[in-house]
Structure formats: structure tokens, C-alpha cells
Amino acid sequence: MPPTPDRAAPEPTDEAADPAVWLERHGDALYRFARARVGRREAAEDLVQEALLAALRSVDRYRGDSAARTWLLGILRRKIADFYRRERAAGATIEADLAGPRDGGSSPFDARGHWRDAPAKWRSPEAALDEADFWRVFEGCTSRLPGHLARAFLLREVEGVDVDRLLADLRINAGNLRIRLHRARLLLRACLEKHWFDADSDGPSRHP
Amino acid sequence: MNRLRRLRLIVTLRCESASELASRQFDEPLDLADRLALGGHLIVCPACRRFRRQIQFLREACRRRIHSLDAIELDALSAGARARILRSLRDAPPDARPDV
Numbered sequence: 001m002p003p004t005p006d007r008a009a010p011e012p013t014d015e016a017a018d019p020a021v022w023l024e025r026h027g028d029a030l031y032r033f034a035r036a037r038v039g040r041r042e043a044a045e046d047l048v049q050e051a052l053l054a055a056l057r058s059v060d061r062y063r064g065d066s067a068a069r070t071w072l073l074g075i076l077r078r079k080i081a082d083f084y085r086r087e088r089a090a091g092a093t094i095e096a097d098l099a100g101p102r103d104g105g106s107s108p109f110d111a112r113g114h115w116r117d118a119p120a121k122w123r124s125p126e127a128a129l130d131e132a133d134f135w136r137v138f139e140g141c142t143s144r145l146p147g148h149l150a151r152a153f154l155l156r157e158v159e160g161v162d163v164d165r166l167l168a169d170l171r172i173n174a175g176n177l178r179i180r181l182h183r184a185r186l187l188l189r190a191c192l193e194k195h196w197f198d199a200d201s202d203g204p205s206r207h208p
Numbered sequence: 209m210n211r212l213r214r215l216r217l218i219v220t221l222r223c224e225s226a227s228e229l230a231s232r233q234f235d236e237p238l239d240l241a242d243r244l245a246l247g248g249h250l251i252v253c254p255a256c257r258r259f260r261r262q263i264q265f266l267r268e269a270c271r272r273r274i275h276s277l278d279a280i281e282l283d284a285l286s287a288g289a290r291a292r293i294l295r296s297l298r299d300a301p302p303d304a305r306p307d308v
Contacts, residue, residue, distance in 0.1 A: 019297040020294060023290065031285045032283050036273060045285065045293070049289075049292070049296055052296075109223065112222065113223060114222060114223050118255035119256075120258070122265070125262075135273070138269060138273065139283065154270070157270035157271070158270045158271075160271075163235050163236050177235075181235060182227065185231050186227070189262050192262075192266075
């Protein structure tokens with residue numbers, strides 16, 4: 001679909017001025033950036049759209065002194081921060097936090113605090129990092145984490161945000177953050193074991 | 209007294225709490241009593257030792273994740289999302305463009 005005439009960029013060759021070109025050249029990178037931070041496909045798509053619309057509105061500010069992608073990523077970063085704020089305002093599920101690992105039958109621990117399904121031995125986890133299929137499973141597992149857990153975990157582990165800043169950004173207390181991170185790690189660990197390391201181990205490797 | 213408390217902690221620590229401490233140690237330093245309790249538990253509990261190794265692996269995986277996604281083009285905007293975004297860009301009111 002060619003650009004509509006009334007919206008044609010001042011200089012069609014100028015990348016900064018044509019949102020269709022932004023989308024084509026940087027859409028996937030923006031999407032991956034957002035997806036790695038919010039965890040869910042729909043939310044990431046919406047954020048890319050918001051960021052590109054914001055870029056369109058402020059195109060006059062873009063002076064071409066930084067790469068278009070850098071500029072767009074800066075806008076996307078702000079949109080992601082807004083997204084976190086909105087989620088917070090919507091009253092992200094604190095109750096789910098407080099219920100902790102004991103909610104429902106999904107707890108990996110029994111009533112006495114012992115492992116229900118003890119972590120199994122994983123065979124050559126390092127090698128998994130080089131396999132495309134592993135990353136598909138990893139994506140599937142992170143995107144199935146409950147939103148509030150995914151947010152805390154991804155900010156901590158993907159972004160490397162320290163605890164003090166996490167507490168301020170997520171506006172939760174220290175105990176709550178610990179629970180979220182612990183819970184996210186338990187769920188993600190179990191999911192990888194079930195969908196990757198278990199299917200992978202056809203030998204006796206599960207018994208160390 | 210203090211020693212007694214530590215001993216109690218080590219002896220009574222359950223896997224649920226131990227895994228919580230192990231997780232916490234990836235984010236902040238533990239105080240001495242917690243460190244000793246966790247250390248004591250890990251000596252006798254292979255399951256919790258594995259848990260700790262595995263969440264260390266999760267951390268490494270997360271750090272390599274974005275790079276890996278780029279490398280294998282695993283994740284891209286779907287055609288539907290791409291079309292929707294393009295439409296929204298085309299439909300943005302012209303007078304909205306030069307603002308800000």
C-alpha cells in the first residue's frame with residue numbers, strides 16, 4: 001500500500017518522515033523490545049502502535065542526529081513506562097500476590113512446605129541456549145506467567161533493574177516483590193522442566 | 209542464644225522457605241542468620257540445590273534472550289498487527305501530525 005498523497009512525507013527518501021518505512025524497517029525490533037518487557041503479545045503490539053503514533057506526532061522533533069531506531073526506541077520506552085503506570089492504576093492483582101504459591105492446586109509445595117514435585121536434574125541446560133526450539137518454549141512459558149509476576153521478573157532479569165528501583169517503579173513493598181520474584185521463578189522453572197527438559201530427557205538423567 | 213536460634217532455623221527450614229531465600233539471594237544480600245539457614249539446608253537438600261542452579265540458569269537465559277530473539281528472528285510482528293498499525297498511522301488526523 002503506497003503512502004496516501006495527502007500524507008506524503010516532505011522528503012520521501014527521508015526515513016524519519018515516513019511512518020510506513022519506520023514500521024517496515026523497525027517494527028519487528030520495536031515489537032521484540034516491547035515483548036521482552038511486557039511479556040504479552042497483544043500488549044506489545046499495542047505499545048508499538050502507540051509509540052509509532054507518538055513518533056508521527058512529534059516527527060518535527062526528530063532531527064536525524066540519532067538513528068531512527070534509537071529515537072523510536074526512546075519513545076517506546078516511555079510508552080512502556082506509561083503502560084506500567086496504567087496497569088498499576090487499574091489495581092493490578094495484589095490479592096493474587098498475597099495468596100502466593102498456596103493459591104489453588106498449583107503450588108509446588110505441600111502443606112508442610114516440602115516440594116510436591118522436586119526440581120529434576122536438567123541435562124545440558126547450557127546447550128539449550130543455542131537451540132531455536134528452546135527459545136520458543138521459553139517465550140511460551142514467560143508469556144503464560146501472570147502479568148504482575150511477568151512484569152517484576154522481566155524487569156529484574158531482562159532489564160537488570162535493582163530491587164530499590166523495582167520497589168519504586170512497581171509501588172509494592174519488599175515482601176510483595178520477593179513473593180512475586182520467587183513465584184515467577186518457581187513457575188518458569190516448572191514450565192521449562194515440563195516443556196523442554198523433561199521431553200528432552202529420554203535417558204536415565206532424571207535420576208542423579 | 210543467637211547460636212541456638214540459628215541452629216533452630218537451619219534444622220526447621222522447609223524447602224518452601226529455603227527456595228524463597230535462594231530466590232531472594234539473587235536480588236539482595238541475606239543477613240547472616242538467613243545465609244546460614246539456607247547454606248545448611250542446601251547441604252542436605254539436593255532438590256533445593258537444583259532449584260538454585262536452575263534459577264541461575266533462568267537469569268542467564270534472560271540475559272541472552274533478546275539477543276537470541278534477534279538472531280533467530282523467532283518473534284516478529286504478525287501480519288495482522290502490522291496491517292492494523294499501518295492503518296492507524298494512515299488514519300491519524302493530519303492536524304495531529306505537527307503537534308507537540
